[in-house]
Amino acid sequence: LRLAGESDALRERLNANKALFRALMTEAGFDLLPGEHAIVPVMFPGEDGARLAARIADEMLTEGVYVIAFSYPVVPKGKARIRVQLSAGHSEDDVRRAVAAFVSARAAVDAAGQGS
Secondary structure, three states, rough: OOHHHHOOOHHHHHHHHHHHHHHHHOOOOOOOOOOOEEEEEEEEOOOOOOHHHHHHHHHHOOOOOOOOOEEOOOOOEEEEEEEOOOOOOOHOOOOOOOHHHHHHHHHHHHHOOOOO
16 A cells, blocks of 8 residues: 555556557547446447457457457347456557557458458
């Protein structure tokens, strides 16, 4: 607790990581739930969203980025998502790499005819 009270550096880094991730993902055309949380849901709505979220999460793992896809019954039907957990331990390069992996995974899934 003493360390947390003495420095805002980690909190500032987390806030910067959240803002960067949200900005880059939005620019890349991904649908994010609004909020300021360190857990950022990347949405894959619709009837085929659960399959698409799972395929993209699987593809991202092959690129060394671990994310979790959630679908019904964990979340409401038609509101599948990939959960991204950001932390102050991530560097700016880590955040950029995660976004690049999302873009690459979406392209790979689309190229395989498995996207939306």
